[in-house]
Every structure is written in structure tokens, then in C-alpha cells.
Amino acid sequence: MTRTVVLVEDEPDVAFVVRLALERGGYEVVEASTGEDAVALILRRTPDALVLDIRLPGIDGWEVLERLRDVGALESVPVVVLSAHATRETRDRAARSGCAYLAKPFRPDDLVTLLGKVLG
Amino acid sequence: MSPRPRVSPEHLARRLERERKTRYEAEGIAERVTRELYQANLRLAQANRELAELYERQARFIADAAHELRTPVTALVALTGILASDPPASGAELDDRLAMLARQGRRLHELVDKLLDLAAGQGSLEVEIQTVDLAAAVQAALEAVPPPPGTRVETVVPTGVTVMSDQVRLEQVLVNLLGNAYRYGAPPFSLGVQSDDRSLVLVVSDEGPGVDPGVLPRLFEPFARGATSVGEVGSGLGLTLVRRVVEALGGEVWHEANRPRGARFCVRLPNRA
Numbered sequence: 001m002t003r004t005v006v007l008v009e010d011e012p013d014v015a016f017v018v019r020l021a022l023e024r025g026g027y028e029v030v031e032a033s034t035g036e037d038a039v040a041l042i043l044r045r046t047p048d049a050l051v052l053d054i055r056l057p058g059i060d061g062w063e064v065l066e067r068l069r070d071v072g073a074l075e076s077v078p079v080v081v082l083s084a085h086a087t088r089e090t091r092d093r094a095a096r097s098g099c100a101y102l103a104k105p106f107r108p109d110d111l112v113t114l115l116g117k118v119l120g
Numbered sequence: 121m122s123p124r125p126r127v128s129p130e131h132l133a134r135r136l137e138r139e140r141k142t143r144y145e146a147e148g149i150a151e152r153v154t155r156e157l158y159q160a161n162l163r164l165a166q167a168n169r170e171l172a173e174l175y176e177r178q179a180r181f182i183a184d185a186a187h188e189l190r191t192p193v194t195a196l197v198a199l200t201g202i203l204a205s206d207p208p209a210s211g212a213e214l215d216d217r218l219a220m221l222a223r224q225g226r227r228l229h230e231l232v233d234k235l236l237d238l239a240a241g242q243g244s245l246e247v248e249i250q251t252v253d254l255a256a257a258v259q260a261a262l263e264a265v266p267p268p269p270g271t272r273v274e275t276v277v278p279t280g281v282t283v284m285s286d287q288v289r290l291e292q293v294l295v296n297l298l299g300n301a302y303r304y305g306a307p308p309f310s311l312g313v314q315s316d317d318r319s320l321v322l323v324v325s326d327e328g329p330g331v332d333p334g335v336l337p338r339l340f341e342p343f344a345r346g347a348t349s350v351g352e353v354g355s356g357l358g359l360t361l362v363r364r365v366v367e368a369l370g371g372e373v374w375h376e377a378n379r380p381r382g383a384r385f386c387v388r389l390p391n392r393a
Contacts, residue, residue: 014195109205
């Protein structure tokens with residue numbers, strides 16, 4: 001069965017290339033361009049994985065995680081954090097939140113490989 | 121052995137008085153020096169705080185700039201990777217991808233240009249005051265950034281009026297404000313210039329959705345961007361650059377809500393006789 005990934009990314013061109021890469025990797029992609037939309041989307045239907053940009057208009061990626069986890073909506077859903085803020089702080093925070101982390105810029109294949117790994 | 125000379129009580133009293141005076145003066149000097157040292161310390165502590173703040177602002181600026189650079193680079197790297205391993209099925213699809221590459225390339229280009237402009241303006245921005253023909257400056261700016269196809273900029277500029285300012289900087293300010301109006305606003309666009317002996321006021325306005333209220337407090341800070349930003353993204357440095365240039369010219373820049381809708385950017389510059 002095709003696995004569904006929710007992709008949260010506010011930059012249309014980046015979202016487009018990530019979607020292409022994920023679809024090539026055999027995933028079905030559902031997109032959200034803001035944190036609020038992502039929360040609403042996931043509360044409606046739990047995906048198999050979440051690919052989450054951190055800097056978003058409105059609430060940021062961390063806040064998205066917090067809101068979803070507060071209501072237990074992300075149990076057993078692996079999360080890959082994408083960030084152009086390639087600092088140790090971001091990486092550590094992702095690790096503390098139990099997320100995989102990929103710094104921008106990345107090669108599409110790296111994301112597909114990482115996602116395959118976290119999905120087991 | 122000669123007898124010890126006898127010191128008169130008056131002599132002793134005079135000597136004592138002299139020593140008292142010397143000591144009194146020395147204490148005064150010590151007190152003054154202590155006070156000055158204390159003041160110098162306060163100034164040093166203040167300068168230290170300011171430096172720490174400046175350092176923090178710079179660090180934040182660099183982190184933000186790196187973030188902004190990474191975004192188009194991500195699109196470029198990912199897209200070229202996909203193009204190489206999985207060529208588009210149709211000509212239209214190829215055109216789409218190429219347009220995206222070009223768009224992100226332009227974005228990188230603009231960002232790098234503005235970063236260099238800002239870097240060149242670190243410290244004091246050079247200003248060259250000369251006689252500027254207002255109508256000619258406006259014309260030059262409009263030629264540098266023509267309005268989008270099908271739109272025009274209504275200009276209200278007195279002809280034959282000259283001011284004392286920096287022509288290149290003036291055009292730089294206009295180019296940035298007009299570019300923002302096209303990018304974030306909507307027609308009708310207008311550009312008005314008024315001048316008198318003392319000052320020069322430029323107003324660029326549009327009738328788009330206006331500035332996102334959430335971004336207003338940081339509007340002139342680097343990389344301040346509204347949640348409603350759509351379409352092709354700018355460098356995030358245009359208004360920062362405008363403010364720096366305007367301040368170097370001894371003027372001020374501010375934003376007002378346009379009536380009935382849209383944004384209105386005003387610049388007041390001294391007419392330097």
C-alpha cells in the first residue's frame with residue numbers, strides 16, 4: 001500500500017521539488033504551506049510520516065509538533081525536520097524532540113533514503 | 121658638638137600648615153581621579169553593552185542571511201538533481217522546471233546584490249551631493265524598474281525642479297520602493313515627488329493588500345516578511361537598504377496605510393543647499 005507523507009513547506013518551489021522527490025520514492029504526498037493548515041490536515045487524517053519545515057509563516061514547525069503531540073496525534077508517526085537554519089541548536093532540538101533532521105540544501109535522494117530509514 | 125638648632129614654634133606651625141595644605145590638595149586630586157575613573161568605567165561598561173548588542177545583531181543577521189541563501193540553493197540543488205536523474209516527460213514540463221531554476225537563480229542574484237550593497241554601506245555610506253533634476257531621476261528609476269506589463273505608474277513630479285541631493289542614492293531608493301510596490305502591491309501604482317527649499321518628499325503607493333500588520337514593527341529590519349507574502353519572493357533586504365540610504369542622506373522613511381487600500385511609503389530628504 002502507498003504510504004502517505006504530509007509535507008509542510010511554505011516555499012512553493014522547494015515544496016515542488018520535495019514533492020517530486022517523494023513521489024519518485026513511491027510516496028503519496030499531501031502538502032500544507034502553513035503550520036495551522038498542517039495541524040488541521042493531520043488532525044483529520046494521520047499520515048504515515050511528516051516532513052516538516054521549521055520556519056513557517058504564523059506558527060513555526062516546533063509549535064506544529066507541540067500542538068499535535070499535546071493531543072496525541074503523532075504517536076508512531078515519524079517526523080523529518082527540514083531546516084535552512086543549519087545550526088547545532090536546531091539539530092539538537094530535533095533530536096530531543098525525537099525527529100530525524102535534514103539540513104537545507106539537501107539532495108532529494110537523501111530525503112527519500114532518510115524517510116525510508118525512519119519508516120523502517 | 122654644636123648644640124642642636126632651636127626650631128621656633130612659629131616655624132613648626134608654618135610647616136605643619138604647609139603639610140596640611142599639601143595633603144588636602146592630594147586628597148582632592150585622589151578624589152577627582154577616583155570620580156573620573158568611576159565615570160570612565162561606566163562609559164566603558166555602556167560601550168561594552170553596545171558592542172555586545174551589535175555583535176548579537178550581526179550574528180543574527182548572518183544566520184538569517186545564511187537561511188535566506190539556503191532556500192533558493194535548496195530548490196536549485198534538488199531540482200538539478202531531479203532533472204539529471206529523471207528528465208521531464210514533456211516540453212512543457214521542461215519549461216516549467218527551467219522557469220523555476222531561472223526564478224531561484226534570480227532570487228539568489230538579487231539577494232547577493234543586496235547583501236553586497238549593505239556590506240558596502242557598513243559604517244558610513246558615501247553620499248555625493250549634487251544638483252539633481254527630479255523629473256530625470258524619476259525617469260531613470262522607472263527605466264531601471266519598469267512597471268509590470270499592462271500597468272503603469274502615475275507620476276506626479278514637477279518638471280524643471282532641481283534639488284541638492286545624491287542622484288544615485290535617490291534612484292536607488294526609488295528603484296527599491298517601486299520594485300516592492302510591483303512585487304507585493306497591486307496597481308494603480310503612483311509616485312509623487314514634492315519639494316521646497318528645505319526638503320524633498322517622495323511618496324510611492326499602490327492599491328494592493330497592504331502591509332501585513334504583523335510585520336509592521338519590523339518592517340525595515342532585515343528579512344522581515346509578512347505571512348501573506350505571495351508570488352516571487354524578494355531579498356528581504358530592500359527596505360533595510362532604503363532606510364540606510366535615507367538616513368545617510370539625513371532624511372527619514374516611513375510607511376502609512378494607503379486609502380482606500382494598499383501601502384504607501386514616504387521618504388523625506390533634506391534639500392541640501
